[in-house]
Amino acid sequence: MKDNTIIVGLDIGTTKITTVIGEVASGGGIDIIGEGSVPSEGMKRGSVVNLERATHAIKQSVLAAERVSGVKVSSVYVSVAGNHAKAITSHGLAAIRRNQEIGQSDVDRAIENARAVPLDPNLEIIHTLPQEYVVDGQEGIKSAVGMHGVRLEVDVHIVAGTAGPLLNLRRCVQEAGLYVEGFVLHVLASGLATLEAQEQAQTVIVVDMGGGTTDIGVFKRGNLAHSATIPFGGEHVTADLAQILKIPMEEAENVKKRYGSALPDLADQDLTLEITTASGSTHAISAFELSRIIKPRIAEIFSMIREEIDHTLGPAEMVAQSVVLTGGASLLRGTVELARDRFRLPVRIGRPRGIGGLTDIVGGPEHAASVGLVLYSLGENGRVPPIVFKDQEPEKSSEPQDPIVRTSTSPKTPVKASATPAKPASQNADSGIMGRVRNWLKEWT
Numbered sequence: 001m002k003d004n005t006i007i008v009g010l011d012i013g014t015t016k017i018t019t020v021i022g023e024v025a026s027g028g029g030i031d032i033i034g035e036g037s038v039p040s041e042g043m044k045r046g047s048v049v050n051l052e053r054a055t056h057a058i059k060q061s062v063l064a065a066e067r068v069s070g071v072k073v074s075s076v077y078v079s080v081a082g083n084h085a086k087a088i089t090s091h092g093l094a095a096i097r098r099n100q101e102i103g104q105s106d107v108d109r110a111i112e113n114a115r116a117v118p119l120d121p122n123l124e125i126i127h128t129l130p131q132e133y134v135v136d137g138q139e140g141i142k143s144a145v146g147m148h149g150v151r152l153e154v155d156v157h158i159v160a161g162t163a164g165p166l167l168n169l170r171r172c173v174q175e176a177g178l179y180v181e182g183f184v185l186h187v188l189a190s191g192l193a194t195l196e197a198q199e200q201a202q203t204v205i206v207v208d209m210g211g212g213t214t215d216i217g218v219f220k221r222g223n224l225a226h227s228a229t230i231p232f233g234g235e236h237v238t239a240d241l242a243q244i245l246k247i248p249m250e251e252a253e254n255v256k257k258r259y260g261s262a263l264p265d266l267a268d269q270d271l272t273l274e275i276t277t278a279s280g281s282t283h284a285i286s287a288f289e290l291s292r293i294i295k296p297r298i299a300e301i302f303s304m305i306r307e308e309i310d311h312t313l314g315p316a317e318m319v320a321q322s323v324v325l326t327g328g329a330s331l332l333r334g335t336v337e338l339a340r341d342r343f344r345l346p347v348r349i350g351r352p353r354g355i356g357g358l359t360d361i362v363g364g365p366e367h368a369a370s371v372g373l374v375l376y377s378l379g380e381n382g383r384v385p386p387i388v389f390k391d392q393e394p395e396k397s398s399e400p401q402d403p404i405v406r407t408s409t410s411p412k413t414p415v416k417a418s419a420t421p422a423k424p425a426s427q428n429a430d431s432g433i434m435g436r437v438r439n440w441l442k443e444w445t
């Protein structure tokens, strides 16, 4: 690790493009010295659909961060959306000569053998993440170098990206005058920014709830061991509201953020909103009813995550000790409580930690991936860099945490939100005006 090095993360998301500039101080520690976020352009579900517009937005985001930091950015770590990545876990083996210690070259050979799996030629390997080692049948070894044995085995989590989308991303970043230092799987970056020291000894499900997608990463003792993507996120909640309330997306977004809740029980029971539709008619809706529109979508996302984990790894509550929700959409009221109910595990919001500098700007869950990109460059094998936990000792025990917190939710959801997106906001731009809020004063005083 170099001292006083500038490291830049470029998170190209569905709703925003964020640049975070980090500085590694000589005494250790990472200071965030610049941040720039602009609305995403030219992107759809993690893919570039318009090179020029995406390049323009990337430039704007980098410029904004440069202005804050006074630093000129030349190279960046770029996030890759999970829907363009395929991940497999492969097993590698290396024989060790009798009476010889295991050396780094043996470890490299075992990893190389694990990498030698036939991959679709359309895929480009992004990460080769060694999990734990097995020496002569002894499992759970973190570092095999220096040990004695005749048989070294390792499971390696290989993450590969689809070549086309990666090439397009690289092209945009280069057109913006920047060098791609590396691609990083979005949910890996989110996990690196949010996992706490004691979680390094456990199995934790990290769920990054973004705008267009929700990414899942299962971190086993600090290693990314499984990843998947659900093609729904916060924008779909907004689209449901826009369609059912018949208001433009921008207004639905405001209503969702201010008054929405993923659990009707947590909605303000006294609040009623008066909505003026795009056609000019008005209707009233209570915050309770609003959250009955929202809940099915979030519940659907959690069900899909559960299905994915149950199917590939086994029942979530048996496999993992906790869930960390991050990404902007995790900020919706009631999301944590609904997740506790669905996963039957302790759930918390994951915010970037272990950094200094502009923590007030990058301290929210929507910055997990961009901060994680900076941390990625300082860690080894896709693990949290030790510098982050320099003042803390990770817990030794990997025993499951016991408290299972449940929240009562109604079993049936009377309002079924439609999956059809509402008209884009631009089509309704000047017709709809958010209705007056009857209890405005009551709420804000």
Ligand SMILES: Nc1ncnc2c1ncn2[C@@H]1O[C@H](COP(=O)(O)OP(=O)(O)OP(=O)(O)O)[C@@H](O)[C@H]1O
Binding pocket: 012, 013, 014, 015, 016, 017, 040, 046, 081, 209, 210, 211, 212, 213, 214, 233, 234, 235, 236, 238, 253, 256, 257, 327, 328, 329, 330, 331, 332, 333, 365, 366
């Ligand atoms: N306070 C809030 N309450 C509810 N939802 C919120 C809040 N703040 C942000 N969101 C939602 O978070 C989503 C954006 O999250 P985020 O910024 O993590 O997305 P992204 O990184 O651009 O998307 P992706 O990771 O899918 O590419 C939007 O749908 C937005 O409505």
Ligand SMILES: [Mg+2]
Binding pocket: 011, 013, 014, 186, 208, 210, 211, 327, 369
């Ligand atoms: Mg994101």
